[in-house]
Amino acid sequence: MMLFRALLVVILVALSVYSAVVVANHGLNLLPVFFGDMAEMAWPGQFNFDFMGFLVLSAVWTAWRHQFSPLGLALAVVAFFGGMMFLTIYLLVVSYQVKGDIKALLLGQARALA
Structure with a gap:
C-alpha cells in the first residue's frame, strides 16, 4: 500500500506542477481546446476522446463505490471534471480511511463487509 500511495503522490505532484505551467502559459481555457x-x-x-472514457469510468466507479448516494453522485461530478487531480487525492484519503484494506478501497466499506 505504501508504494501505491507513493505513486499517487508522485502523480499528484507532477500533474500539479505541469498543470500550473500550462495554466500560466495558456490560461484556464481547457474546454474549447x-x-x-x-x-x-x-x-x-482521439486521445481526448479516449481520455474522456477514463473520466466517465472514474465517475461511474466513484458513484457506484458510494452506492449512488447523493455524496457519491456529487463526487462523481468532481471525478469527471477533476480527472487524475481528483482521483489521486480521493484514493490517498480513502486508503487511509480504510487502513490500507484494498477490498474496502475498491468496493467501499458496505460491500467489503458483505
Whole structure:
C-alpha cells in the first residue's frame, strides 16, 4: 500500500506542477481546446476522446463505490471534471480511511463487509 500511495503522490505532484505551467502559459481555457481537438477528428482529439472514457469510468466507479448516494453522485461530478487531480487525492484519503484494506478501497466499506 505504501508504494501505491507513493505513486499517487508522485502523480499528484507532477500533474500539479505541469498543470500550473500550462495554466500560466495558456490560461484556464481547457474546454474549447479539448472539444475542438475532438471536432477536428485527428490524433489529439482521439486521445481526448479516449481520455474522456477514463473520466466517465472514474465517475461511474466513484458513484457506484458510494452506492449512488447523493455524496457519491456529487463526487462523481468532481471525478469527471477533476480527472487524475481528483482521483489521486480521493484514493490517498480513502486508503487511509480504510487502513490500507484494498477490498474496502475498491468496493467501499458496505460491500467489503458483505
